[in-house]
Amino acid sequence: MSVLTISNLTIKHREETLVQNIRLSINEGDWLALVGESGSGKSVTSSSIGGLLPRELIISSGSIHLGGVNLSSLKEKEWRTYRGKAISYIFQDYQGAFTPFMSIGAQFDEMLKTHLNDSKQLRKSRALECLNNVNLPAERVYKSYPFQLSGGQLQRAAIAMATILKPKLLIADEPTTALDSITAAHVLQLLAEQQKQTNCAVLFITHDLRHVRKFANKMAVMRKGEIVESGMTTAVLKHPKHAYTKALIAAIPSLKQTKERLVTI
Amino acid sequence: MKQAGKRLFELVLFLFILSFISFVFMKAAPGDPVRYMLNIDDVSITDEQVEELRNELGFNEPLYVQYWNWLIRFFQFDLGESYMTKQPVLQELINKVPSTLALTFSSMAVMMLIAAPIGTLAALYKNKWIDHLSRIFALIGASVPSFWLGLLFMQLFSVKLGILPAMGKGTFLHLLLPSLTLGIAMAAVYVRLLRSSLLESLGQDFIKSARARGLSQKRIFFFHAFRHSLTPVITIFGVSLGSLLGGTVIIEVLFAYPGVGKLVVEAIVRRDYPVIQGYILFMGLFVVMINLLVDLSYRYLNPEIRLRGGDKG
Amino acid sequence: MINRLRTTNSVILLMGLFLIAIIIAPFIAPFDPNQVNMANRLKPVSLEHFLGTDHLGRDVFSRILAGAQTTVGTSFLVLAISLLLGVPIGLVSGYIGGRLDRILMRVVDAFMAFPDYIAAIILSGLLGPGIFNLIFAIVMVKWVGYARLARSTVLTEKQKDYILIAKVNGVGSMNILRRHMIPHVLGNVMVLATLDAGKIILMIASLSYIGLGAQPPTPEWGAMLNEAKAFFYNAPHLMLIPGLAIMVIVLIFNLFGDYLRDYYDVKNQNGGR
Numbered sequence: 001m002s003v004l005t006i007s008n009l010t011i012k013h014r015e016e017t018l019v020q021n022i023r024l025s026i027n028e029g030d031w032l033a034l035v036g037e038s039g040s041g042k043s044v045t046s047s048s049i050g051g052l053l054p055r056e057l058i059i060s061s062g063s064i065h066l067g068g069v070n071l072s073s074l075k076e077k078e079w080r081t082y083r084g085k086a087i088s089y090i091f092q093d094y095q096g097a098f099t100p101f102m103s104i105g106a107q108f109d110e111m112l113k114t115h116l117n118d119s120k121q122l123r124k125s126r127a128l129e130c131l132n133n134v135n136l137p138a139e140r141v142y143k144s145y146p147f148q149l150s151g152g153q154l155q156r157a158a159i160a161m162a163t164i165l166k167p168k169l170l171i172a173d174e175p176t177t178a179l180d181s182i183t184a185a186h187v188l189q190l191l192a193e194q195q196k197q198t199n200c201a202v203l204f205i206t207h208d209l210r211h212v213r214k215f216a217n218k219m220a221v222m223r224k225g226e227i228v229e230s231g232m233t234t235a236v237l238k239h240p241k242h243a244y245t246k247a248l249i250a251a252i253p254s255l256k257q258t259k260e261r262l263v264t265i
Numbered sequence: 266m267k268q269a270g271k272r273l274f275e276l277v278l279f280l281f282i283l284s285f286i287s288f289v290f291m292k293a294a295p296g297d298p299v300r301y302m303l304n305i306d307d308v309s310i311t312d313e314q315v316e317e318l319r320n321e322l323g324f325n326e327p328l329y330v331q332y333w334n335w336l337i338r339f340f341q342f343d344l345g346e347s348y349m350t351k352q353p354v355l356q357e358l359i360n361k362v363p364s365t366l367a368l369t370f371s372s373m374a375v376m377m378l379i380a381a382p383i384g385t386l387a388a389l390y391k392n393k394w395i396d397h398l399s400r401i402f403a404l405i406g407a408s409v410p411s412f413w414l415g416l417l418f419m420q421l422f423s424v425k426l427g428i429l430p431a432m433g434k435g436t437f438l439h440l441l442l443p444s445l446t447l448g449i450a451m452a453a454v455y456v457r458l459l460r461s462s463l464l465e466s467l468g469q470d471f472i473k474s475a476r477a478r479g480l481s482q483k484r485i486f487f488f489h490a491f492r493h494s495l496t497p498v499i500t501i502f503g504v505s506l507g508s509l510l511g512g513t514v515i516i517e518v519l520f521a522y523p524g525v526g527k528l529v530v531e532a533i534v535r536r537d538y539p540v541i542q543g544y545i546l547f548m549g550l551f552v553v554m555i556n557l558l559v560d561l562s563y564r565y566l567n568p569e570i571r572l573r574g575g576d577k578g
Numbered sequence: 579m580i581n582r583l584r585t586t587n588s589v590i591l592l593m594g595l596f597l598i599a600i601i602i603a604p605f606i607a608p609f610d611p612n613q614v615n616m617a618n619r620l621k622p623v624s625l626e627h628f629l630g631t632d633h634l635g636r637d638v639f640s641r642i643l644a645g646a647q648t649t650v651g652t653s654f655l656v657l658a659i660s661l662l663l664g665v666p667i668g669l670v671s672g673y674i675g676g677r678l679d680r681i682l683m684r685v686v687d688a689f690m691a692f693p694d695y696i697a698a699i700i701l702s703g704l705l706g707p708g709i710f711n712l713i714f715a716i717v718m719v720k721w722v723g724y725a726r727l728a729r730s731t732v733l734t735e736k737q738k739d740y741i742l743i744a745k746v747n748g749v750g751s752m753n754i755l756r757r758h759m760i761p762h763v764l765g766n767v768m769v770l771a772t773l774d775a776g777k778i779i780l781m782i783a784s785l786s787y788i789g790l791g792a793q794p795p796t797p798e799w800g801a802m803l804n805e806a807k808a809f810f811y812n813a814p815h816l817m818l819i820p821g822l823a824i825m826v827i828v829l830i831f832n833l834f835g836d837y838l839r840d841y842y843d844v845k846n847q848n849g850g851r
Binding site for chain 2: 050052076079080081082083084085088089091093095096097098099100101102103110111114115145147148158161
């Protein structure tokens with residue numbers, strides 16, 4: 001069953017077209033990787049799903065459906081019931097995941113209060129349970145301020161927050177780019193576990209094909225605002241059709257290779 | 266705390282320099298305070314009387330002895346007596362300080378009442394008419410002499426409309442015109458500062474994250490963005506304290522408002538040195554206190570400083 | 579409107595026109611600014627006296643023109659002396675560094691710890707009322723800002739590669755200072771000075787207003803307002819004009835300063851003074 005359907009989406013900044021005529025569909029339990037170089041429109045697309053586009057960027061045509069709801073027609077007030085609850089985000093910059101002067105606990109509490117009518121105790125125990133799930137020392141992290149945690153810890157706390165309300169769609173916008181490779185692997189592993197538990201769909205924005213190969217069952221390749229190729233990950237990686245996809249695959253630094261090769265895209 | 270200690274040291278050093286300079290000027294300045302003092306008693310002055318008073322005040326000791334004695338008393342808060350009123354300076358100051366504090370805080374209140382909403386609206390409606398209006402307000406506010414603004418207000422509210430008292434002190438109404446004058450002049454700076462600081466805050470990643478979590482616009486604005494934007498505002502506030510305090514002097518004179526500012530200007534005109542020195546000491550303490558408040562507010566606004574005890578900003 | 583003013587050169591034009599007007603002011607003044615005529619006192623606006631006459635029958639328009647020279651001239655003098663005092667100290671302090679730098683900067687910090695306005699009031703008060711004492715007092719509180727700015731500019735430039743290269747190539751200290759440092763420092767300092775000019779004018783006018791600066795009968799805008807206050811009820815126009823004059827000239831300096839700051843893209847490096 002399709003969770004998210006994007007049809008013919010075009011996003012413009014004044015006269016400039018940033019995203020052109022995109023179609024995407026993600027099913028329950030899918031992990032769809034959206035791949036492409038920086039500036040290809042991946043992040044603009046992901047922002048548009050949650051209604052987080054900057055004011056200057058305008059959806060000029062097309063629609064985004066979550067279940068049966070047309071998201072692109074929602075008013076700011078109506079968004080609240082979807083953002084954080086049905087759709088949640090994990091961003092690249094873990095520093096920016098949490099407001100710096102508020103404790104992690106306070107921010108969990110604030111979010112739960114926005115969406116649920118739980119008692120104070122219940123909110124706290126939910127948050128602690130969720131932090132525990134992502135292998136964090138829950139009590140300590142709950143009390144901590146963002147600057148007291150490491151990058152990996154913050155990103156895990158961000159995952160906990162993103163999955164606490166069991167969203168239908170989790171958008172991970174380059175969640176590991178700012179982390180070192182070992183921490184990144186841990187974080188993605190955790191994300192995969194969380195997905196299994198909640199059975200949500202994951203839209204995974206990345207430019208790292210190694211992560212795609214390992215975690216995503218489907219992928220789409222974006223270039224200059226358009227999707228040039230999409231399909232099952234194994235199929236696309238094995239038999240890329242578009243020249244750009246081929247170039248991307250060729251650019252993966254492989255451990256097996258003894259000689260360093262440089263491929264220009 | 267290191268920062269506060271350093272600031273304290275700087276201040277003490279400055280008070281020391283100032284005390285030295287003021288002492289030197291006191292000695293070198295034209296006009297003999299002894300004659301001034303005797304003049305007000307309105308008796309025919311003989312040279313013996315002058316000499317007697319000189320001895321009494323220690324004016325005949327060598328200068329360095331005088332300075333040393335004076336310095337010791339200065340740091341013991343023994344400020345001597347006013348030449349004019351023969352009252353202990355400390356008492357004079359204590360009588361006048363509450364009025365000046367009332368003026369300072371009510372001006373700050375006016376400033377915030379103007380700057381907070383206009384700055385906020387200017388940020389929210391960037392490049393709309395309210396933003397342009399705030400820019401013009403800031404530009405004119407930074408250029409208008411505060412005492413002239415006060416004169417205009419007096420003319421309008423007291424002479425033409427007759428609804429507010431122009432001079433003196435007593436009721437709440439007396440405080441209104443002076444604090445309005447000073448508050449508006451100060452608000453000019455903070456409107457634009459708050460606007461740019463808010464715009465900077467609203468562009469931060471954590472705001473996007475908060476939106477993605479589904480928090481309400483209001484909640485994001487007040488609990489996340491606004492609070493974040495206060496740090497630079499408070500920093501500038503600490504720095505620009507000088508113009509606020511200087512402003513109170515001018516405004517007190519203008520509105521004949523009996524605070525320490527008016528007191529010191531009168532003392533200056535009459536070369537009443539003990540009062541001037543008392544004022545210097547009072548101002549030094551006041552500045553130290555405000556700086557401590559600024560440091561404390563950093564601690565509140567930024568838990569990183571509070572928990573690490575580090576110095577930032 | 580303001581945006582257009584900034585982007586075009588009209589600010590510079592305005593500034594130039596104003597300065598020319600100030601310089602030629604005495605030649606276009608219809609009357610002697612100090613000529614007393616008791617038969618003609620507190621006259622309203624007329625063809626003969628554009629802006630009326632004051633309580634001594636002096637022509638207000640002529641006094642405003644003469645006051646421009648006093649007020650603006652004084653603030654220029656303050657700026658010039660502050661620059662001559664502050665910039666070399668900052669240059670040397672920053673370039674030589676070490677103990678000298680630490681001592682000098684302690685002194686500068688100590689000066690900056692105390693509110694400048696209050697310090698100026700107290701200093702000028704202790705020296706006694708008068709325009710030259712006022713100049714001295716304001717210079718005493720203003721020079722530190724320029725020392726700070728010059729020093730921080732030197733410290734920034736010192737780190738840059740081209741200075742290192744010059745040093746490696748054996749260019750002497752004096753030459754480096756003269757050829758590389760001073761142009762940079764002067765650019766920054768000019769911006770600060772223009773932004774400061776308005777504040778200094780306001781300071782001079784304010785202190786003159788409370789009786790610490792220019793003394794009557796010197797035509798100075800703040801002092802004129804002080805004199806006008808006594809005729810608050812009878813002749814409100816007397817207090818309107820000098821205030822407006824102050825506002826307009828400060829506004830022009832502020833616009834010009836903003837324009838220069840945007841042009842040179844200088845961040846305020848001296849802690850906001």
